[in-house]
Amino acid sequence: MEEFEEDRLSSLPKIILHCILSKLPEKDAARTSVLSKVWLDTWYTFPILSFFNKNIMGRSSSKSQPTNYKHIFDVRMRKRFCDNVKRSILRFHDQSLAIKEFKLKVELYKLVDNLKDVDIWLKLACECGVEVINYSLDVLVGQDQYHVLPICVIEAKSIKKLVLKGYIKIDPTFMNHSIKFTSLRVLSLWSVLLGDRHTINHLISFCPLIESIYLSYCYVLSSDDGTMEKKKSLSISGLQKLKRVDTFGIQDVSIDSGSLETLCYHCPINFNTPLKIDFDRCGNLKELWMWSVNGTFFTYKWFLEQLPKFPFLESLMLNNCKMPERIDISCVRLKVLELSHCSNLKEINIDAPNLLSCGYKGSGASLPTLCFLRNSSRPEVNIQVDYVDFCNLREFMQNIKPNNVLTSLALSISNSSNVDALDPVASHVSFPPPSIKHLTISYVPQNKYLFSYVVNILLASCCPATISLSIDSSGKEFIEFFYETLMRRKEGECFCSFHDTKCWWHDLKDVKVTRRSMKMDENVDFKTILESLTTFESIIFRLDF
Incomplete structure (x- = not known):
C-alpha cells in the first residue's frame, strides 16, 4: 500500500493559509481546525474573529421545561458565549498577535447583564491593533436600551x-x-x-x-x-x-x-x-444614484443646468423619482443610465456618445418617447415593462429612436385576476418591428382567451433572436400555446393580417427549443423539455430567419 500522500497545502506559509480561510464561509473556516495540528494552529491565529451569540448558544431550552430550568439554561448559555469570546481575544492579546477584523453581533435581551463584558472585548481588540470593527446590537421589541x-x-x-x-x-x-x-x-x-x-x-x-x-x-x-x-x-x-x-x-x-x-x-x-x-x-462625481426623490428636486432646468456640473459622470441611476414630463440628459462620459419607475415622464432625450448601457423600467398607463441623439456605438438598451403598459408596447417601440438601438426587452405579464380582466387591443402599426437580441418574459396571464392577444402584440412589436420564458409551472400552458403559434407560421393567423405590415413571424424559418441547463447540441423534443421543466427554470426559443 502506498504511503499517505504528503499534505503540501499544510506546508504553505501561515499568511497564505490565513488568506485561504478568509475566502471560506465562517462555518467552513472553523471546520478546518480538525484537519491537522497545522490547521488548528492556523485557526487559532486567524486574525478575523466573528461572534454571534445566537449561533454559539444554539436553540434555547424547550418551552415545556419549568421556568427555573429555562433561566438556569439561559444563564449557562450566556456564560458559555462570553467565556468563548474573551478566551479567543485573550489568545491574541497574550501572544501580542494582531486582530485584523472583530465582528460581534449580540442580542441585548440575552446579554442584558453582559454589556460590561462587551466593553472589555472591544478594549482588548483595540489593544490588539484591530483594523475593522463590525458591531451589531439587537434588542427585544419594546425595549429602548x-x-x-x-x-x-x-x-x-x-x-x-x-x-x-x-x-x-x-x-x-x-x-x-x-x-x-x-x-x-x-x-x-x-x-x-x-x-x-x-x-x-x-x-x-x-x-x-x-x-x-x-x-x-x-x-x-x-x-x-x-x-x-x-x-x-x-x-x-x-x-x-x-x-x-x-x-x-x-x-x-x-x-x-x-x-x-x-x-x-x-x-x-x-x-x-x-x-x-x-x-x-462635487465636480469629480462619477456615480449618482438617487431613490424615491418625490419632491420638486428634479426639474427640466436641473437636467439642463445642474447635470453638466459633473463632467466626469459615468453612471446615473434614478429609481422611483418624480420627474418632469421631459428630461434632456447630456453627458459626454456617461456609460450607464438606469431609469426605473420614474413617474410623469413623457419624453427622454439622451445625448451620451459613450453610452454602453441604458435601462428603462416603467409602470403606468403610458410609456415615454425615448430618443438617443448621439451614440458612437450601439449601446445595450434594456427595456422592462409591466402588463399595465403592455397594450402600449408597439407604440412605445415605435417611439424609441433610432429604431435599431434596442437590444433586449423584458416583460412581466402579471397573472393577477384584475389584469386578466383587461382586454388589450392592438393598435395599427405601419412600420417593421425592430430587431433585438433577446426577449425575456416573466409571468403570463392565466385566462386562455388572452394568450392570442399577448402573442400577437409580441409578434408585431419586436423581432428577437432569442426568447426566454421564465415562469412557474402554471405557465406551461402558455409556453405550449406560444410554441405552437411559432410553429404554424401561416398567413392569416396573426394580427398583422388586418394591417399593411407583416410581422416577422412570416419570415421565420426554424425554431430551436432548449432550456438554460441544456447544452446547445442536445437534441431533445419540445414535449420532453416542457414536461421536465422545473419551477422558474427558463425555456429558450432560438429563432432562425
Whole structure:
C-alpha cells in the first residue's frame, strides 16, 4: 500500500493559509481546525474573529421545561458565549498577535447583564491593533436600551473601518476626549443613536483619511427634552480623501468635496416636504444614484443646468423619482443610465456618445418617447415593462429612436385576476418591428382567451433572436400555446393580417427549443423539455430567419 500522500497545502506559509480561510464561509473556516495540528494552529491565529451569540448558544431550552430550568439554561448559555469570546481575544492579546477584523453581533435581551463584558472585548481588540470593527446590537421589541460605545473605540488609532448597527449610542461626551481616528477609511452607521445633531460632523472632522461614509436612518437626542428623533440633516466638507457617501432617510444633505466619486441618496420614507440636496461642488462625481426623490428636486432646468456640473459622470441611476414630463440628459462620459419607475415622464432625450448601457423600467398607463441623439456605438438598451403598459408596447417601440438601438426587452405579464380582466387591443402599426437580441418574459396571464392577444402584440412589436420564458409551472400552458403559434407560421393567423405590415413571424424559418441547463447540441423534443421543466427554470426559443 502506498504511503499517505504528503499534505503540501499544510506546508504553505501561515499568511497564505490565513488568506485561504478568509475566502471560506465562517462555518467552513472553523471546520478546518480538525484537519491537522497545522490547521488548528492556523485557526487559532486567524486574525478575523466573528461572534454571534445566537449561533454559539444554539436553540434555547424547550418551552415545556419549568421556568427555573429555562433561566438556569439561559444563564449557562450566556456564560458559555462570553467565556468563548474573551478566551479567543485573550489568545491574541497574550501572544501580542494582531486582530485584523472583530465582528460581534449580540442580542441585548440575552446579554442584558453582559454589556460590561462587551466593553472589555472591544478594549482588548483595540489593544490588539484591530483594523475593522463590525458591531451589531439587537434588542427585544419594546425595549429602548442603548449601549454607549466605549471611548477606547473612538480613541483607537488602528481602526480603518467602523461599522455600527442597532441599539448603540455615540455619546456627546466623546467630544471632550481626544479622538484619534487618524486611520479610519470607512464609517458605517445603521440606526444608531447620536448624542446630538453635531456628533457626526464632529466625529468625521477628525478623520482626515476617510473615504466612505454610510448613514442609514440614524437618530439624535433632542437638546430640549431628550426625546429621540430621526436625523434630518448632514453637512460634509473639508474631507480631502472622501470617495463615497450613502445616505438613507436624511432630509437635507450638503456635501462639499472635490474628491467625491459616488453619491447614493435615498429619500426618507413618507416624506413630502421639500428636500435640500446640495452637491454642486462635487465636480469629480462619477456615480449618482438617487431613490424615491418625490419632491420638486428634479426639474427640466436641473437636467439642463445642474447635470453638466459633473463632467466626469459615468453612471446615473434614478429609481422611483418624480420627474418632469421631459428630461434632456447630456453627458459626454456617461456609460450607464438606469431609469426605473420614474413617474410623469413623457419624453427622454439622451445625448451620451459613450453610452454602453441604458435601462428603462416603467409602470403606468403610458410609456415615454425615448430618443438617443448621439451614440458612437450601439449601446445595450434594456427595456422592462409591466402588463399595465403592455397594450402600449408597439407604440412605445415605435417611439424609441433610432429604431435599431434596442437590444433586449423584458416583460412581466402579471397573472393577477384584475389584469386578466383587461382586454388589450392592438393598435395599427405601419412600420417593421425592430430587431433585438433577446426577449425575456416573466409571468403570463392565466385566462386562455388572452394568450392570442399577448402573442400577437409580441409578434408585431419586436423581432428577437432569442426568447426566454421564465415562469412557474402554471405557465406551461402558455409556453405550449406560444410554441405552437411559432410553429404554424401561416398567413392569416396573426394580427398583422388586418394591417399593411407583416410581422416577422412570416419570415421565420426554424425554431430551436432548449432550456438554460441544456447544452446547445442536445437534441431533445419540445414535449420532453416542457414536461421536465422545473419551477422558474427558463425555456429558450432560438429563432432562425
